[in-house]
Amino acid sequence: MAQITAAEMERITREEVPYVGQLGVQFESIGDGTAVARIPVASADNLLRPGGTVSGPVMMGLADVVMYACVISRIGLQLMAVTTNLNANFLRRPSPVDILARGRLLKCGRRLAYGEVTIFSDGEEDDPACHVTTTYSLPPLPK
Amino acid sequence: MAQITAAEMERITREEVPYVGQLGVQFESIGDGTAVARIPVASADNLLRPGGTVSGPVMMGLADVVMYACVISRIGLQLMAVTTNLNANFLRRPSPVDILARGRLLKCGRRLAYGEVTIFSDGEEDDPACHVTTTYSLPPLPK
Amino acid sequence: MAQITAAEMERITREEVPYVGQLGVQFESIGDGTAVARIPVASADNLLRPGGTVSGPVMMGLADVVMYACVISRIGLQLMAVTTNLNANFLRRPSPVDILARGRLLKCGRRLAYGEVTIFSDGEEDDPACHVTTTYSLPPLPK
Amino acid sequence: MAQITAAEMERITREEVPYVGQLGVQFESIGDGTAVARIPVASADNLLRPGGTVSGPVMMGLADVVMYACVISRIGLQLMAVTTNLNANFLRRPSPVDILARGRLLKCGRRLAYGEVTIFSDGEEDDPACHVTTTYSLPPLPK
Numbered sequence: 001m002a003q004i005t006a007a008e009m010e011r012i013t014r015e016e017v018p019y020v021g022q023l024g025v026q027f028e029s030i031g032d033g034t035a036v037a038r039i040p041v042a043s044a045d046n047l048l049r050p051g052g053t054v055s056g057p058v059m060m061g062l063a064d065v066v067m068y069a070c071v072i073s074r075i076g077l078q079l080m081a082v083t084t085n086l087n088a089n090f091l092r093r094p095s096p097v098d099i100l101a102r103g104r105l106l107k108c109g110r111r112l113a114y115g116e117v118t119i120f121s122d123g124e125e126d127d128p129a130c131h132v133t134t135t136y137s138l139p140p141l142p143k
Numbered sequence: 144m145a146q147i148t149a150a151e152m153e154r155i156t157r158e159e160v161p162y163v164g165q166l167g168v169q170f171e172s173i174g175d176g177t178a179v180a181r182i183p184v185a186s187a188d189n190l191l192r193p194g195g196t197v198s199g200p201v202m203m204g205l206a207d208v209v210m211y212a213c214v215i216s217r218i219g220l221q222l223m224a225v226t227t228n229l230n231a232n233f234l235r236r237p238s239p240v241d242i243l244a245r246g247r248l249l250k251c252g253r254r255l256a257y258g259e260v261t262i263f264s265d266g267e268e269d270d271p272a273c274h275v276t277t278t279y280s281l282p283p284l285p286k
Numbered sequence: 287m288a289q290i291t292a293a294e295m296e297r298i299t300r301e302e303v304p305y306v307g308q309l310g311v312q313f314e315s316i317g318d319g320t321a322v323a324r325i326p327v328a329s330a331d332n333l334l335r336p337g338g339t340v341s342g343p344v345m346m347g348l349a350d351v352v353m354y355a356c357v358i359s360r361i362g363l364q365l366m367a368v369t370t371n372l373n374a375n376f377l378r379r380p381s382p383v384d385i386l387a388r389g390r391l392l393k394c395g396r397r398l399a400y401g402e403v404t405i406f407s408d409g410e411e412d413d414p415a416c417h418v419t420t421t422y423s424l425p426p427l428p429k
Numbered sequence: 430m431a432q433i434t435a436a437e438m439e440r441i442t443r444e445e446v447p448y449v450g451q452l453g454v455q456f457e458s459i460g461d462g463t464a465v466a467r468i469p470v471a472s473a474d475n476l477l478r479p480g481g482t483v484s485g486p487v488m489m490g491l492a493d494v495v496m497y498a499c500v501i502s503r504i505g506l507q508l509m510a511v512t513t514n515l516n517a518n519f520l521r522r523p524s525p526v527d528i529l530a531r532g533r534l535l536k537c538g539r540r541l542a543y544g545e546v547t548i549f550s551d552g553e554e555d556d557p558a559c560h561v562t563t564t565y566s567l568p569p570l571p572k
Contacts, residue, residue, distance in 0.1 A: 019190040019200050047162040056226045057162050057207055061200035083199045084541065085514055085564065087230040087373050089400055089419060091393040106417055107377040111540065112513065112566070114375055114417070116402075131392055131400070133375060133419060135514065137541070227398065228371055228421065230516050232543055232562060234536040249547075249560055250520040254397065255370065255423070257518055257560070259545075274535055274543070276518060276562060278371065280398070305476040305486050333448040342512045343448050343490035350486055369485045373516040 002030045002073040009035070009069045016079065017068075020061040023047065027069065033105035033115075035069035037062065038122075041098050053094045056130075059101075060088050063117040063132035066103040071113045071136050074105060080139040081113070087133050094129040095121040111138055145173045145216040152178070152212045159222065160211075163204040166190065170212060176248035176258075178212035180205065181265075184241050196237045199273075202244075203231050206260040206275035209246040214256045214279050217248060223282040224256070230276045237272040238264040254281055288316045288359040295321070295355045302365065303354075306347040309333065313355060319391035319401075321355035323348065324408075327384050339380045342416075345387075346374050349403040349418035352389040357399045357422050360391060366425040367399070373419050380415040381407040397424055431459045431502040438464070438498045445508065446497075449490040452476065456498060462534035462544075464498035466491065467551075470527050482523045485559075488530075489517050492546040492561035495532040500542045500565050503534060509568040510542070516562045523558040524550040540567055 006027035014021035028036045039054065039062060048054050054062075064083055071081055102125075103117040112135055119130040149170035157164035171179045182197065182205060191197055197205075207226055214224055245268070246260040255278055262273040292313035300307035314322040325340065325348060334340050340348075350369055357367050388411075389403040398421055405416040435456035443450035457465045468483065468491060477483055483491075493512055500510055531554075532546040541564055548559040 017198055017200070019198055022190070047165070055160055055162055056229065057160070057200065057204035060203045060229065060231075064200055082236075083233055085230070085232050085375075086199065086203065087228070087419065087516065088203075089228050089371075089421065090226055091400060092395075093225075106414060109378075114377060116417075128392060131402075131419065133373065133417065135375065228518075230373065230562065232514075232564065234543060235538075249557060252521075257520060259560075271535060274545075274562065276516065276560065278518065303484055303486070305484055308476070333451070341446055341448055342515065343446070343486065343493055346489045346515065346517075347486035368522075369519055371516070371518050372485065372489065373514070374489075375514050376512055379511075 002032055003076040004030060004072050006030050013065050017065055020065050023058060025062065025065060030069055030073050033070055033074045033108065035066050035073060035103050037066050037101050039099045041096060053096050054099050056090055059119050059130045060086060062101050063088065063119060063134065066101045066117050067115050067134040070103045070105045070115050074108050078139055081136050083134060084137045085135040089131045091131060092129055098122040113138060145175055146219040147173060147215050149173050156208050160208055163208050166201060168205065168208060173212055173216050176213055176217045178209050178216060178246050180209050180244050182242045184239060196239050197242050199233055202262050202273045203229060205244050206231065206262060209244045209260050210258050210277040213246045213248050213258050217251050221282055224279050226277060227280045228278040232274050234274060235272055238267065241265040256281060288318055289362040290316060290358050292316050299351050303351055306351050309344060311348065311351060316355055316359050319356055319360045321352050321359060321389045323352050323387050325385045327382060339382050340385050342376055345405050345416045346372060348387050349374065349405060349420065352387045352403050353401050353420040356389045356391045356401050360394050364425055367422050369420060370423045371421040375417045377417060378415055384408040399424060431461055432505040433459060433501050435459050442494050446494055449494050452487060454491065454494060459498055459502050462499055462503045462537065464495050464502060464532045466495050466530050468528045470525060482525050483528050485519055488548050488559045489515060491530050492517065492548060492563065495530045495546050496544050496563040499532045499534050499544050503537050507568055510565050512563060513566045514564040518560045520560060521558055527551040542567060
């Protein structure tokens with residue numbers, strides 16, 4: 001079972017990562033090591049590119065918080081978990097519709113968590129706009 | 144000689160990449176394949192983390208526009224040059240002061256450009272907060 | 287349908303990429319944009335680490351030829367397709383048994399192909415040893 | 430001062446990483462957090478590509494041991510230091526001459542070390558064939 005709810009995750013995103021939170025990120029589901037989030041195309045149109053499509057930095061910010069959700073869904077709320085690596089491959093320009101991100105942990109050890117996030121325009125999951133892999137460094141456990 | 148000025152690059156950042164431009168990015172210098180930019184810590188404080196330090200997505204956005212400046216400083220203004228890969232390694236938390244990014248091209252071929260961007264807190268270039276490598280896909284040349 | 291057979295791919299690996307081919311790579315299946323290959327733990331034991339586990343460079347070489355197989359399974363034999371980026375994340379030490387790699391294309395455009403390869407010890411696909419993403423640059427099509 | 434000599438590093442490469450060691454890697458210099466190594470083009474010609482140029486997997490293996498040398502030049506011999514990420518960008522085909530790799534640490538913390546390795550054909554350092562960034566996970570210090 002996930003250690004955090006979608007509503008809590010939306011609050012954390014707004015308050016702790018406001019640069020991403022301002023985009024109106026909505027968490028659609030959070031499982032044990034998985035998360036799906038949406039950016040409504042209309043919610044932040046002055047930050048998007050002409051035509052409403054999202055830019056690379058928007059997708060990287062979205063991927064970062066989605067992987068953060070995956071990590072804390074597994075280990076519980078740890079504000080000190082920090083991204084150590086984020087590798088984004090941009091595969092095509094997104095369409096001017098809502099964008100979704102689906103993340104999943106591939107490994108969650110004591111010190112490092114690693115996973116992937118696939119970003120796609122709503123209705124086009126088979127032809128993703130961006131694929132991201134991310135490593136988080138986890139804080140030492142209390143003794 | 145650079146194919147673009149710092150002032151033109153600041154305008155492009157504000158208008159074409161507003162998600163990054165809202166951070167008040169200032170280009171300090173642009174050479175042939177090199178660029179240095181600054182985010183004043185005070186300019187976007189409601190988007191930064193508590194304490195004023197910049198978050199990972201802010202650094203990735205900054206790296207993306209700095210490498211874009213490096214590319215167009217070499218090949219001239221090409222709005223169709225697009226990032227295909229951005230790999231960010233976060234090395235330490237930045238201090239709550241201005242943040243700088245220094246980028247340089249390592250290769251600029253006909254189809255791909257590749258370079259690195261080092262991000263550091265003002266006065267701490269020897270102990271960088273983030274190191275980024277980026278690939279841009281270049282539009283075909285007119286015949 | 288795949289544009290190449292497992293047997294042809296094994297021959298290409300031995301002859302064109304001998305540094306990897308010497309490891310005795312066996313292709314178990316090749317589909318349209320997918321491939322699975324195996325390195326028998328006994329086949330190259332003087333090249334492995336003490337205990338028979340494979341080293342990082344062995345896994346990266348394996349990932350590279352598996353993605354090459356994925357690319358040419360889709361576009362046909364193109365010796366001029368070249369790797370432009372390979373990003374490997376090492377998740378745990380492999381066990382001293384055969385190692386397998388499962389690759390799939392996530393995108394295959396006119397100029398770039400991109401995919402992922404998951405490497406795991408035989409019988410442990412749910413706990414991978416390594417996850418790799420790779421970009422190939424494709425040669426221009428004949429007019 | 431470096432915590433290891435070039436001669437010791439060559440022995441470690443041959444004995445601990447034989448898949449790379451068989452290429453005849455020669456360490457030319459090791460400093461505090463820096464290392465330069467060479468693969469003589471004639472030393473392993475049956476493993477190279479037609480024409481004698483080195484393949485991608487050869488360059489990645491070389492980069493991995495050069496960064497390993499950088500790490501242990503700083504922290505002393507730690508066989509348990511392991512690569513957690515290696516990101517290789519291939520910029521052009523190397524010429525059929527000796528290949529060199531120059532590595533340097535960008536950060537060496539308690540848990541993670543990070544650095545870059547530039548690979549180039551002898552005499553062509555300004556036009557590199559490959560640029561690699563690597564993260565090593567460091568073993569916990571004895572109490």
